Amino acid sequence: MEQNCKIVGTKMYVYLMGEVDHHYVKEIKKEIDGKLGFYIIKELILDFTNVQFMDSAGIGLIMHGYQYMKNVLGSITCVGMSQRIKKSLAAAGVFTYISEEKQEKYQEEV
Amino acid sequence: MMEMMCVEFESKSENEAFARVVAAAFIARLNPTLDEVEDVKMAISEAVTNAIVHGYENDPSKKIFMRCSIENQTCQFRIMDQGVGIADIERAKEPLYSTKKDEERAGMGFTFMDTLMDDLQIYSQLGEGTTIIMTKTFSRG
Structure with a gap:
């Protein structure tokens, strides 16, 4: 399977x-969970730059990541989201507990 | 004059993408805006996912039916399954409510269908199946 996750220290970029x-979520969740169980991850970064379409399954994925990171006292960040995706996340109330970083800042890190 | 199309496909998650592309291609004749196409794709995706995950509980041997019809600028989308049915429709429509909480589902399916389309009707009978009827009127002629 294509490599969708990259680990830098205690950060994992998806x-x-x-x-x-x-x-799609069924498949990528397996990969993410496998890595989260194997490495010590304190910061999970979900990159939406190359996402053309997202439905509520994507929101489920973010919630899944949030639950996991909360349990290990880590954080979750979403980057590169289109207006469309932001709109559906706002409708689901996801922004109350997920931080959304400016893409520029994150690109410097990579 | 009414135009109509009907497809039947297996209850596999690969077919979520198939269903929304078919629906999007069908409404192309109405010259919809990009936003309208995205609305339809998302609503269809939610409805088909519901049929697969809840209606048929991930049984790939079952069939889902999708029927779309256009009259003037209004399109009606019908997604039918012959699965378990919904016990409490009002409850299912509530935002964030999901019967499969342990799998981390957003519980936003019906909420999105309702907000993205102009009208949403749900007919369901326990043990018989569920039919979702969504209607949307498109702006451009």
Whole structure:
């Protein structure tokens, strides 16, 4: 399978691609959970730059990451989201507990 | 004059993408805006995902039916399954409510269908199946 996760120290970057629906989330969740169980991750960064479509399964994925990171006292950040994705996240009330970073800042780190 | 199309496909998660692309292609004749196309794709995706995950509980041998019809600038989308049905429709429509909480689902499916489309109707019978009827009127002619 294509490598979608990159680990730098205690940070894990997840590069989401294409259409983030229930089918896609099922697959990538396995990969993310595998890595989270194997490495010590304190910061999870979800990159939405290359996402063309997202439905509520994507929100489920963010909530899944949030739950995990909360349990290990870590943090979760979403970057590169289109207006469309932001709108649906706002509708689901996700922004009350997820931080959304400016993409520029994050690109410096990579 | 009414135009109509109907597809039947297996209850597999790969078909979520198939269903929303078919619906988007069908409404192309109405010359919709990009935003309208995205609304339809998302609503169809939610409805089909519901049928697969909840209606058929991930049983790939079952079939989902999608019927779309256009009359003037209004399109009606019908997604039917012959699955378990919904016990409490009002409850299911509540934002953030999900019967499969342990799998971290957003519980936003019906909320999105409702907000993205002009009208949403849910018909369901326990053990018989569920039919979702969504209607949307498109602006450009």
